Amino acid sequence: MTSRLDLQNITKVFTDRKTGNSVTAVTDMSFSVAPGELVAVVGPSGCGKSTILNMVSGLYGPTEGQVLIDGEKVTGTRPEVGFMLQKDLLLPWRSIVENVEFGLEERPFSKAERRKRALAELKRMQLADFADNYPHQLSGGMRQRAALARTLAIEPELVLLDEPFSALDAQTKLVLQRHFARTIAEAGVTCVLITHDLNEAVIMSDRVVVLSGRPGRVVDEFAIDLPHRTDPLQRSLEPQCGIYVKRLFDALHLENEEA
Ligand SMILES: Nc1ncnc2c1ncn2[C@@H]1O[C@H](COP(=O)(O)OP(=O)(O)O)[C@@H](O)[C@H]1O
Ligand SMILES: [Mg+2]
Numbered sequence: 001m002t003s004r005l006d007l008q009n010i011t012k013v014f015t016d017r018k019t020g021n022s023v024t025a026v027t028d029m030s031f032s033v034a035p036g037e038l039v040a041v042v043g044p045s046g047c048g049k050s051t052i053l054n055m056v057s058g059l060y061g062p063t064e065g066q067v068l069i070d071g072e073k074v075t076g077t078r079p080e081v082g083f084m085l086q087k088d089l090l091l092p093w094r095s096i097v098e099n100v101e102f103g104l105e106e107r108p109f110s111k112a113e114r115r116k117r118a119l120a121e122l123k124r125m126q127l128a129d130f131a132d133n134y135p136h137q138l139s140g141g142m143r144q145r146a147a148l149a150r151t152l153a154i155e156p157e158l159v160l161l162d163e164p165f166s167a168l169d170a171q172t173k174l175v176l177q178r179h180f181a182r183t184i185a186e187a188g189v190t191c192v193l194i195t196h197d198l199n200e201a202v203i204m205s206d207r208v209v210v211l212s213g214r215p216g217r218v219v220d221e222f223a224i225d226l227p228h229r230t231d232p233l234q235r236s237l238e239p240q241c242g243i244y245v246k247r248l249f250d251a252l253h254l255e256n257e258e259a
Pocket of ligand 1: 051
């Protein structure tokens with residue numbers, strides 16, 4: 001089967017135009033994501049995680065190697081790829097439903113069809129009652145749900161998540177992780193989830209890729225062979241969870257870090 005996403009021997013060097021100084025963000029990195037799979041990527045701060053997502057989304061290309069989506073080389077941004085960040089990036093001057101419609105505006109839908117799709121997505125996120133509110137009127141968790149509605153409304157073939165839950169309080173995070181897990185499983189969406197929360201990586205993913213410090217390269221990669229991928233809280237009750245978290249901890253050499 002073709003992978004949905006293939007990173008093949010990616011190296012990315014950033015060179016400062018003024019000083020000529022260069023930074024190698026990632027080096028010789030390869031991993032794949034199968035259709036419908038959720039792969040978590042963990043690694044120390046600055047090891048190139050966001051850089052990887054930017055290359056997958058086509059914002060810029062790698063210095064060496066290539067990124068393939070469904071076997072096709074990525075050469076620029078494409079509407080089939082959804083992006084979700086720690087910051088929700090909702091437009092403050094647009095209502096929630098108008099924010100969800102935003103991504104649909106590049107599609108050949110009539111205004112009425114756009115509205116219909118956006119409202120259906122908000123309903124799924126239990127935000128139907130807030131469609132006409134503005135972002136500042138919503139809590140952090142609700143705004144992230146609205147951002148997810150906007151991401152899924154375009155029916156993406158791939159969703160890139162850059163620490164989407166990290167700014168939320170612990171309770172909101174649990175609720176949102178669960179909601180998110182169910183929704184993406186229903187939609188059958190393929191995801192790359194960047195996180196520095198080792199527990200989150202274990203309870204939400206099918207597989208984890210562990211990166212070294214900068215320049216990032218893959219140091220470990222393994223399947224999370226546990227039930228309940230659609231219910232992270234339920235999965236967290238599995239005794240094996242802690243063993244996976246420990247494996248990640250060891251792979252990242254966190255014992256050497258100062259607390
Ligand atoms: N556009 C850029 N120009 C120059 N350096 C960059 C750029 N983007 C990222 N970097 C550098 O590449 C490294 C990896 O950054 P990043 O991908 O943001 O790491 P992470 O998301 O893992 O914390 C960092 O050293 C960062 O300073
Ligand atoms: Mg980052």
